[in-house]
Amino acid sequence: MSGRNISGLRELHGIGERVAGRLVEHFGSEDAALQAILEGDIASLSEVNGVSHTFALSLARDVRARAEGCAISDFLKTKEALDLYSRLLELIKTFAHTSHARDKLDLFYPFPASRMDLIEERRAFVAEYLELADTFSADTEFLNLLSRVKKLRPVPGNLRVRDRIIISGDRKTLDAARERFQEFLSVQAVEDFSEFVDLARGYSNVIVFDDTYLSFDLPEGIEPELFQDPLKAEFWQILPEVELAFFAKNLDCILACLNIASALRAGGFGFFEELSGVELENLKTALLKVGEDGKPIEGLDSELDRLETALKNLDPVLTSTLNEANQRMNRTLEASSLTLSGQELIKLVSGGMEIKDLLAKELQRVYTGEIEAVKEELSEKLNFQKQEKLMLDSLFSDEISYPLKTEQAQLQLLRQKLNMSLEKSRLSRKRELAKILSTFHQRVERLVREVLDFDLGFSIACFAAQFQLNMPAIISEAGIGFEAGENLFLKARYGEIDPVSYSVGKTSLSPEGLENRVVLLSGVNSGGKTSLLELLAQCVVLGHMGFPVPARKLELGPVEEFYYFGKSKGTLDAGAFETTLKQFSVLSETSGKLVLADELESITEPGASARIIAGILEYLARSEESLGVFVSHLSELILENTWTEIRVDGIEAEGLDSSLELIVNRNPVYNRVARSTPELIVERLLRKTTGKEQEFYAHLKDKFKN
Numbered sequence: 045m046s047g048r049n050i051s052g053l054r055e056l057h058g059i060g061e062r063v064a065g066r067l068v069e070h071f072g073s074e075d076a077a078l079q080a081i082l083e084g085d086i087a088s089l090s091e092v093n094g095v096s097h098t099f100a101l102s103l104a105r106d107v108r109a110r111a112e113g114c115a116i117s118d119f120l121k122t123k124e125a126l127d128l129y130s131r132l133l134e135l136i137k138t139f140a141h142t143s144h145a146r147d148k149l150d151l152f153y154p155f156p157a158s159r160m161d162l163i164e165e166r167r168a169f170v171a172e173y174l175e176l177a178d179t180f181s182a183d184t185e186f187l188n189l190l191s192r193v194k195k196l197r198p199v200p201g202n203l204r205v206r207d208r209i210i211i212s213g214d215r216k217t218l219d220a221a222r223e224r225f226q227e228f229l230s231v232q233a234v235e236d237f238s239e240f241v242d243l244a245r246g247y248s249n250v251i252v253f254d255d256t257y258l259s260f261d262l263p264e265g266i267e268p269e270l271f272q273d274p275l276k277a278e279f280w281q282i283l284p285e286v287e288l289a290f291f292a293k294n295l296d297c298i299l300a301c302l303n304i305a306s307a308l309r310a311g312g313f314g315f316f317e318e319l320s321g322v323e324l325e326n327l328k329t330a331l332l333k334v335g336e337d338g339k340p341i342e343g344l345d346s347e348l349d350r351l352e353t354a355l356k357n358l359d360p361v362l363t364s365t366l367n368e369a370n371q372r373m374n375r376t377l378e379a380s381s382l383t384l385s386g387q388e389l390i391k392l393v394s395g396g397m398e399i400k401d402l403l404a405k406e407l408q409r410v411y412t413g414e415i416e417a418v419k420e421e422l423s424e425k426l427n428f429q430k431q432e433k434l435m436l437d438s439l440f441s442d443e444i445s446y447p448l449k450t451e452q453a454q455l456q457l458l459r460q461k462l463n464m465s466l467e468k469s470r471l472s473r474k475r476e477l478a479k480i481l482s483t484f485h486q487r488v489e490r491l492v493r494e495v496l497d498f499d500l501g502f503s504i505a506c507f508a509a510q511f512q513l514n515m516p517a518i519i520s521e522a523g524i525g526f527e528a529g530e531n532l533f534l535k536a537r538y539g540e541i542d543p544v545s546y547s548v549g550k551t552s553l554s555p556e557g558l559e560n561r562v563v564l565l566s567g568v569n570s571g572g573k574t575s576l577l578e579l580l581a582q583c584v585v586l587g588h589m590g591f592p593v594p595a596r597k598l599e600l601g602p603v604e605e606f607y608y609f610g611k612s613k614g615t616l617d618a619g620a621f622e623t624t625l626k627q628f629s630v631l632s633e634t635s636g637k638l639v640l641a642d643e644l645e646s647i648t649e650p651g652a653s654a655r656i657i658a659g660i661l662e663y664l665a666r667s668e669e670s671l672g673v674f675v676s677h678l679s680e681l682i683l684e685n686t687w688t689e690i691r692v693d694g695i696e697a698e699g700l701d702s703s704l705e706l707i708v709n710r711n712p713v714y715n716r717v718a719r720s721t722p723e724l725i726v727e728r729l730l731r732k733t734t735g736k737e738q739e740f741y742a743h744l745k746d747k748f749k750n
């Protein structure tokens with residue numbers, strides 16, 4: 045489908061300068077806005093300030109109508125026809141699991157028979173899903189998955205990576221880097237090495253695209269990462285956070301889509317072949333590592349865990365280890381005494397040795413031993429690796445001190461070193477994950493779109509499954525006939541209702557010789573005439589939408605225009621009467637019209653009504669392609685006013701049940717004027733009484749004979 049005929053927003057009815065401007069701003073360009081309207085993206089359209097849901101829908105329908113060359117009003121010719129269609133649509137929408145499907149259903153409307161191409165296209169689309177619903181429409185787990193699927197949300201606009209910077213002294217590099225990355229991190233120009241160092245100091249991760257400053261002696265703690273070319277660098281390398289944020293933001297929806305794909309495949313239905321079974325599992329595994337905050341979740345990476353724990357425990361472990369060592373040293377010192385050898389005594393006396401040195405030598409042994417023990421304990425408890433162990437050496441001075449204490453500057457360095465290692469590991473984990481996910485990104489976008497579109501067809505199929513609908517057979521001559529039809533509105537309300545069979549026009553279901561295209565439907569009060577007329581309307585509207593219909597079997601001839609007139613409440617005033625008559629004037633044109641009218645006689649006084657209805661029926665009967673069903677209590681009077689052969693069918697009461705209620709056979713009897721309710725009531729009284737009273741009722745009953 046293309047949006048032919050439309051080149052600008054302003055061509056659309058209801059779009060003025062201001063709304064057009066807002067649409068362009070919201071979607072980025074006029075084309076994108078038109079595309080959203082064409083695709084019927086009601087949800088996005090209604091996000092635009094000044095565009096209500098109803099307006100968005102009318103825009104979408106308008107554009108759709110132009111694209112298909114066929115509008116909703118081409119087929120649905122009266123307000124009541126449109127109302128009935130809307131009620132059907134509301135019912136179908138209750139089966140949608142996503143707002144995407146709910147919105148898109150609004151764009152499905154019936155087409156006239158002359159656009160059989162569109163009807164067939166839709167029938168093919170719907171038919172694909174019917175079998176699916178047999179397997180999945182009652183699978184609550186599957187349905188829950190579907191209701192978790194939404195349009196993908198973009199990466200939050202406020203995402204900023206604050207601990208990373210791109211630095212360069214080269215204009216071209218800067219321009220390219222800004223173009224690609226500036227939205228999410230800082231890209232800064234520097235003039236010289238000292239500026240470079242000053243800037244770099246404030247970030248735990250510095251990215252450069254040339255080695256200008258790498259040959260200098262970089263201070264401790266600054267380790268820039270070199271990438272070759274800002275245009276060619278992989279996005280996931282420079283900014284893995286963006287990829288991760290996209291997946292994190294849509295995690296639930298994407299996982300649901302993957303599980304839907306798996307479930308469909310397990311059920312024997314091919315779905316989204318772009319992802320193989322193995323890839324599907326790989327993606328699921330990767331997604332399970334993404335936290336909701338967009339960071340890789342904890343507990344999956346031993347190196348990260350090791351560094352995090354080491355940093356967290358550094359201070360408490362240090363304090364407790366030193367405490368214990370100090371106590372040990374204390375005890376050792378208290379228990380110690382100094383015994384001098386003869387040699388030492390001589391040296392001391394002769395001045396060849398100071399008493400202080402002698403004591404220091406002794407103490408040094410104890411001190412060094414304790415420091416070694418402390419380092420060992422620290423590196424064991426903090427699970428240190430080689431490099432970190434080496435850093436412990438400079439943590440304690442060689443000079444004896446008691447109590448034992450650490451060099452604060454060195455401790456700070458160790459902490460920094462651990463922090464840097466942690467940040468590095470974190471970044472490389474993010475990159476690993478982002479790299480895997482980036483290979484799936486576009487396919488995931490397509491997958492979600494496909495699942496959303498799937499729900500559109502699937503909702504229709506669920507609706508069909510719930511009401512046991514069937515695809516109608518399209519026939520070539522004017523006629524509608526069905527077996528075991530069930531009015532959807534009644535069925536939705538009551539659950540169980542009586543199936544009805546009926547046929548007008550040339551269908552294989554009309555009785556031999558009774559293939560009239562124009563019929564009057566008579567019947568007892570509350571017999572089900574209105575319901576039957578509504579059922580006919582439902583079948584015609586759904587059938588022309590390319591949808592299945594509420595009947596076990598249905599033959600549907602071509603209808604070009606559908607006129608539906610509901611029962612009016614009481615006599616119309618002159619103006620309303622005139623308007624109604626005008627609507628019928630279209631019958632003067634020939635083409636396949638279907639007119640369903642309910643008790644049209646109430647629009648004016650009975651005598652005039654009968655004449656008018658007779659006239660309308662005559663006009664309808666003239667066209668070989670038109671059909672009409674008129675519910676009326678005046679069938680006999682109407683027949684008296686016409687020479688045209690018009691069939692009258694009747695919905696009759698079969699008798700009375702135990703509580704004296706009428707038992708109605710909802711199936712019209714062909715070619716029979718139904719007895720009216722008053723007649724049945726007289727008959728009931730006649731049967732229930734005796735003697736003089738019964739004679740009275742017998743007299744009344746005679747009055748009903750011609």
Ligand SMILES: Nc1ncnc2c1ncn2[C@@H]1O[C@H](COP(=O)(O)OP(=O)(O)OP(=O)(O)O)[C@@H](O)[C@H]1O
Nearest residue numbers: 541542543544568569570571572573574575576710
């Ligand atoms: N096929 C059916 N199965 C079960 N109940 C039905 C069926 N058709 C109609 N009914 C019941 O009968 C009620 C009256 O039906 P409906 O209004 O169609 O009768 P009607 O013949 O048009 O009546 P009236 O002559 O008063 O206009 C419905 O509300 C419904 O409860």
